[in-house]
Amino acid sequence: MNMKRDYYEDINLFHSKTVIFWFAVLILFLVLYPFLFKNYYIYVANYIAINIIVATGLNILVGYTGLISLGHAGFFCLGAYGTVILMVKAHIPFLIALPLSSLFAGLFGFLIGLPALRLEGPYLSIATLAFGLTITQVVGKLDFFGGREGLHTSKLLIGNLHIDSDRDFYCLLIPITIIMIFIARNIVRTRVGRAFIAIRDAEIAAETIGVNVMLYKTLAFAISAFYTGVAGGLYAFVLRFIEPQLFSQMMSIMFLAMVVVGGIGSTFGSIAGAILLTLLDLELRNILSIPYLGKFLESLSKNFFSITGVSNIQFIVFGFIIIFIMLFEPLGMFGIWIRIKKYWKTWPF
Amino acid sequence: MFDFVQMLVSGIASGSAYALMGLAMVIIYKTSKIPNFAQGEMALAPSFFAYMLIDSYHLPFYIACILTFGFSVFLGCMIEIIVLRKAQKSNVLGMIIITIGLEMILLGFVSWKFGAEPKSMPFPISPYDSIPMKDLIKGTDLIIGTLELFTFTIALILMIIIFLFFKFTKFGIAMKATQQNQVIARAMGINTRRIQMMTWAISSFVGCIAGLLVSSITLHPYMMWDPMLKGFSAAVLGGMASLPGSIIGAYIIGILESLFGGYISIEFKSVVSLMIIVVVLCIKPSGLFARHYIKKV
Numbered sequence: 001m002n003m004k005r006d007y008y009e010d011i012n013l014f015h016s017k018t019v020i021f022w023f024a025v026l027i028l029f030l031v032l033y034p035f036l037f038k039n040y041y042i043y044v045a046n047y048i049a050i051n052i053i054v055a056t057g058l059n060i061l062v063g064y065t066g067l068i069s070l071g072h073a074g075f076f077c078l079g080a081y082g083t084v085i086l087m088v089k090a091h092i093p094f095l096i097a098l099p100l101s102s103l104f105a106g107l108f109g110f111l112i113g114l115p116a117l118r119l120e121g122p123y124l125s126i127a128t129l130a131f132g133l134t135i136t137q138v139v140g141k142l143d144f145f146g147g148r149e150g151l152h153t154s155k156l157l158i159g160n161l162h163i164d165s166d167r168d169f170y171c172l173l174i175p176i177t178i179i180m181i182f183i184a185r186n187i188v189r190t191r192v193g194r195a196f197i198a199i200r201d202a203e204i205a206a207e208t209i210g211v212n213v214m215l216y217k218t219l220a221f222a223i224s225a226f227y228t229g230v231a232g233g234l235y236a237f238v239l240r241f242i243e244p245q246l247f248s249q250m251m252s253i254m255f256l257a258m259v260v261v262g263g264i265g266s267t268f269g270s271i272a273g274a275i276l277l278t279l280l281d282l283e284l285r286n287i288l289s290i291p292y293l294g295k296f297l298e299s300l301s302k303n304f305f306s307i308t309g310v311s312n313i314q315f316i317v318f319g320f321i322i323i324f325i326m327l328f329e330p331l332g333m334f335g336i337w338i339r340i341k342k343y344w345k346t347w348p349f
Numbered sequence: 350m351f352d353f354v355q356m357l358v359s360g361i362a363s364g365s366a367y368a369l370m371g372l373a374m375v376i377i378y379k380t381s382k383i384p385n386f387a388q389g390e391m392a393l394a395p396s397f398f399a400y401m402l403i404d405s406y407h408l409p410f411y412i413a414c415i416l417t418f419g420f421s422v423f424l425g426c427m428i429e430i431i432v433l434r435k436a437q438k439s440n441v442l443g444m445i446i447i448t449i450g451l452e453m454i455l456l457g458f459v460s461w462k463f464g465a466e467p468k469s470m471p472f473p474i475s476p477y478d479s480i481p482m483k484d485l486i487k488g489t490d491l492i493i494g495t496l497e498l499f500t501f502t503i504a505l506i507l508m509i510i511i512f513l514f515f516k517f518t519k520f521g522i523a524m525k526a527t528q529q530n531q532v533i534a535r536a537m538g539i540n541t542r543r544i545q546m547m548t549w550a551i552s553s554f555v556g557c558i559a560g561l562l563v564s565s566i567t568l569h570p571y572m573m574w575d576p577m578l579k580g581f582s583a584a585v586l587g588g589m590a591s592l593p594g595s596i597i598g599a600y601i602i603g604i605l606e607s608l609f610g611g612y613i614s615i616e617f618k619s620v621v622s623l624m625i626i627v628v629v630l631c632i633k634p635s636g637l638f639a640r641h642y643i644k645k646v
Contacts, residue, residue, distance in 0.1 A: 068442055115627060118634035121441040122384035126585045127630050129578070130623035137620045249574070253449055260446050301461070308464035312570075315457030322450035326443050327435050 011189045030174055034167050042166045046238045048278045049177040050231045055258040055270035056184045057227020062256065063265035064188060065220040066200030067116060068125045071132025072255045075225040077247035078105040078135060079232025081145055084242060088154045094237075095158060102229035108135075109225020113218035132252050140244030150243030153236050166238075173234055180227065185267055187223065196220055200265075228255075254281070257318060261325050263334025272333045277318070284314035354491060356611040357604060362497030364603025365504035369559035370580025371587070371595035372511065373552040378589055379528045380548040383433065384441070386448040389577025390455035391428070391553050392560030393570065395421040396470070397459050399561060400568060403471055410473055414561065418554060425553025429546045460570035472565035474499055500562050507558060508596060511551075515592070524548065575619065579603075582626045588639025598637065602626075 004010040014020045034042055054076065061067050082101025086092045092100070112131050116124055139145045156163040163169055187193050195216045198206035207213050236242050254277065262273020288294040288310060301307045329335045370388060377385045385391075395417045402413040428451060436447055478495040515521040526534040527544045535541050563576055580595075583602050587594025602622045610618035629637065 062442065066442075068445065070445075115631040119630055122378070122445075122581075122589055123585055123630055123634060123636070125384060125445055126581055127627050130582065130627050133578075134620050134623050137617070141616050253453075256446065257449070260442075264442070305461045306464045308466075309461040312457045312460040315453040316461070317457075319450040319452070319454030319457060322453070323432060323447055326439060326447045326450070327432070330439065330443060 013185065013189075027178075030178075034170050039166055042170050043238070044279070044282055046166060046170055046173050047282065048275055049173050050235050050238060051255075051258060051274040051278045052271050053177055053180050053231040053234070054228050054255050055262065055274040056181055056267055057224045057231070058255050059259050059262075059265070059267060059270040060184060060187065060196070060227070061220050061224035062259050063263075063270070064193060064196040064200060065217065067217065067220065068121075069128040069221075069224070070125050070249075070252050070256065071112070071128035071130070071135075072224075072228050073247045073249065073251040074132035074135035075105045075109060075228035076232040076235065076251065076255075077139055077244070078108055078225075079229030080236040080242050080247075081139055081151070081232075082229070083233035084151050084153050084236050085145070088151065093158070094156055098230065098233040101233055102226050105229025105232070106222045106226035109228075110218050110222040112225075113221030116221060117214055117217055129249070129252070133249065136244055136247045139247075146243075148244065150241060153240050153242075156237055163237075169237060173238075176230070176234065180230065181267065181271070184227070188267065192216065192219065254318075257322055261321060261332050263332030264330075266331075266334040269332055269334030272337075276333065277321075280317065280321075281314065284317060285311060287311065287313050352611060353608075356607045358491070358493055359497065360604035360607030361600060362494070362500050362603075363607065364600040365500045366559050366562055366576050367579040367583050367603055368596045368599035369504055369507065369555055369562070370576050371583035371599045372508065372592060373556040373559070374581055374584045375587075375589065375592055375595045376511075376548055376552040376555065378584070379592075380524065381433070381545055382441070383444045383448065384581070384589075385552070386445060386577075386581075387428070387451040387455060388552070388556050388580070389573035390452045390459070391421070391424060392556035392563075392577075393459055393573045394424060394455050395553075395557040396560040396564040396568065396572075397463055397570075400463075400468060400470055400564070404468075410471060417561070418557060421553045421557035422550040425549040425551075426546050428553075429549040433549070434542070434545075456570060463570065465570060467567060467569040470561075470564045470568045472496075474565065496565060503558065503562065507555065511555070511592065520547070579606075579619075579622065582622065586626055586629055586636055588636030591636075591638045594636060594638030 009015070014023065033045060037045075054072065058069065058072055061069055079101050082104050083094070083097050086097035086101060087094060090097075112128060115127055119127055140148060145151070156169070158172070161168075163172055188196070195206070195211045198209075198211050199213055199216055199220075203213060239246075258273040258277045259270050260273070261277060262271065263269025283290070288298055297310065297313065298307070301310045325332050329339075331338070370392070373392075374385055374388050377383055377388075398420050399413045399417040402408045402416060403410060408416070432447060432451060436443065439447065474496050479492050480495055480498065481492050515525060523534070523539045524544055524547070526537065526539055527541050531541050534544075559576060559580075560573060563572055579602055580599065583599035584595040585598075586601065587596070587598035589595075602625070605625060606618050606622045609621045
C-alpha cells in the first residue's frame with residue numbers, strides 16, 4: 001500500500017494532491033476553530049497540541065531509533081520550570097526563554113543518551129526512569145524551584161501583545177505545533193532520520209556501513225528531549241501554574257502510551273495517539289457525567305466498588321486500550337488506518 | 350557507631366522487601382525475557398484482597414493469608430494465560446508496554462474498589478513493637494523492630510526455599526532448562542507452556558509476600574510503587590538474570606539509602622539510590638553480577 005517506486009517519492013513531504021487538499025482543509029479548520037467553539041474546547045485543543053508535540057518528539061526516540069524512555073516527564077518538567085524561572089526570576093521574554101530552556105532539556109537528553117549507548121531493554125528503561133524520577137524529586141525539594149507550593153507563571157508578553165486568554169494562547173500554540181511537526185517530518189526524511197531507522201533495524205549492520213551510532217543515538221535523545229522541553233514550556237502557560245506533583249511517573253507512561261497506541265514509527269500515528277488519549281484523559285476525569293454510561297457506572301460503583309475511586313476507571317480503560325493495541329495491532333492506530341485503506345482500495349476483493 | 354549499626358539494621362530490613370520484589374522480577378525475566386512492570390500491582394492486588402477478607406468477611410488473619418496466597422497464584426496464572434501467552438512475538442518495548450498496561454488495569458481496579466485514602470491492615474505485629482538488645486556491642490542499646498526482624502526472617506526463609514527449589518526439585522530443574530533453551534527443553538519433553546505459567550505463579554506468590562509485608566506499614570493503592578521501583582533497580586543492579594545478584598543488589602540499595610538518609614539528607618534518600626543505579630550501569634552495562642554478552646549479527 002505504502003509502496004515507494006523511487007527515491008524522490010520516498011522523500012516527498014506530501015505523497016499526492018489528495019493529501020495536500022486534506023491538509024489545506026485541516027489548516028482551514030484550525031484557523032476557524034477558535035471562532036466555532038466555546039472556551040473549554042479551546043483549552044482542550046491547547047492541551048492536545050502540547051501532547052502532540054511530546055508524542056512527536058518521543059516518537060523520534062522510540063519509534064525511529066528504537067530506544068526506550070520512561071523518563072520523559074523529567075524533560076517535560078525541565079522545560080516547564082526552565083521557562084517559568086527564566087521569565088519570573090530573570091525577566092527574559094518568552095520567545096527567548098522557551099528555546100533556551102528547551103535547549104537545556106536537550107542538553108540533559110544528550111547526557112542521559114551517553115549511558116544509553118551501552119544499555120538496552122530493561123536496563124535502559126530503568127536508567128531513563130531513574131533519571132526522570134530524579135529530576136522531578138530534586139525540583140520538588142529545592143526552594144529555588146518553589147518547592148511543593150509550585151510556581152505561578154508571569155504575564156506572557158510577545159512584543160506589546162499580552163497573551164491572556166486560552167484563545168490568544170491557541171493562536172500562539174498551534175503554529176508552533178505545526179512547525180514542530182514539520183521539523184520532525186523533515187528530520188525523519190533526511191540523512192539523520194535514515195541513520196535513526198538504520199540503528200533501529202540493525203544496530204551492528206548500521207555501524208558496519210558507517211553510521212556513527214554514538215552520535216546518532218545521543219542525537220536522538222537530545223532531539224526528543226528538546227521537543228519535550230518545548231512542550232513543557234508551553235504546558236506551564238496552559239495551566240498558568242506548575243507544581244512538582246504534575247510531573248509524575250504516570251505522565252511518562254502516558255507519553256509512551258500515546259506513541260504506542262498511535263503507532264510506533266509514524267508521525268501521524270503519534271499525533272492520532274496523542275489526540276485520542278488526551279481526549280479520553282480529559283473526558284474520563286468526570287466519567288459520571290457521561291450520559292447513560294455514567295448512571296450505570298454510578299450504581300455499579302455503589303454496589304460493588306467505592307464511589308470515591310470512580311475516577312480511577314480511566315486507568316482501567318487506558319490499560320485495556322494499550323494491551324489490546326499491543327496484542328492485536330502492534331502498529332497501533334496507524335496500522336488500523338493502513339488496513340482500512342487497503343481494504344477499500346482493493347474492494348470488492 | 351551506635352547510629353551506624355541502627356541505620357544498618359533498618360537498611361537491611363527495607364532491603365529485604367526490595368529483595369523479594371527483585372527476586373519476583375528476576376524469576377520472570379529469566380524464563381520469559383519480560384521486564385515485569387506490573388509486579389508491584391500484582392503484589393498490591395493480593396494485599397488488598399487480604400484486607401477485604403479481614404475487613405468485610407471477618408476472617409482470621411492467618412486464614413486470610415492462606416486464601417491470599419491462593420489468589421496471588423491464580424492471578425499470576427491468569428495474567429500469563431490471558432495476556433502474555435498471546436504476546437509471544439512482541440519485542441522488549443512491546444513487553445514493557447503490555448506489562449505497564451496490566452499495571453494500570455490492576456491499579457485502576459484496586460483504587461476503584463478501595464479509594465485513595467490509606468487504610469490499616471490488622472497485622473499481628475505492629476510496626477511499633479521492638480526488641481531492645483542491651484549490650485550487644487559494648488555499652489550500646491540496639492533497638493530492632495519486631496516487624497523488621499520478621500521481614501528479614503521471612504525473606505531469608507523464602508530465598509532459601511527458592512534456592513533449594515531451583516537446585517533440587519525436578520520442577521525447578523525443568524525451569525532452569527526452559528530458561529537456557531526453550532526449544533531444546535521442549536524437545537526433551539518439558540511442557541514449557543506450563544513452566545511459563547508456573548513461573549508467573551511463583552513470582553506472583555513471592556511478590557504477594559512482599560506486598561503483605563509492606564502493607565503492615567502502609568496500605569494504600571500507591572504503596573507498591575516505591576518497593577517495585579527499588580526491587581526492579583536491585584534486579585538491574587544485580588544483573589537482571591541472576592537470583593543472588595538481585596538479593597545482593599537489594600541489600601546494597603537498602604543499606605545505602607538508609608545510610609544516606611541518616612548522615613546526609615533524608616529528603617534526597619530515594620534519589621540517591623536511583624542515581625547509583627545510573628552510575629553503576631554506566632560502568633557495568635549488564636549489572637554487577639551478570640556476564641555481558643556481546644550481540645552477534
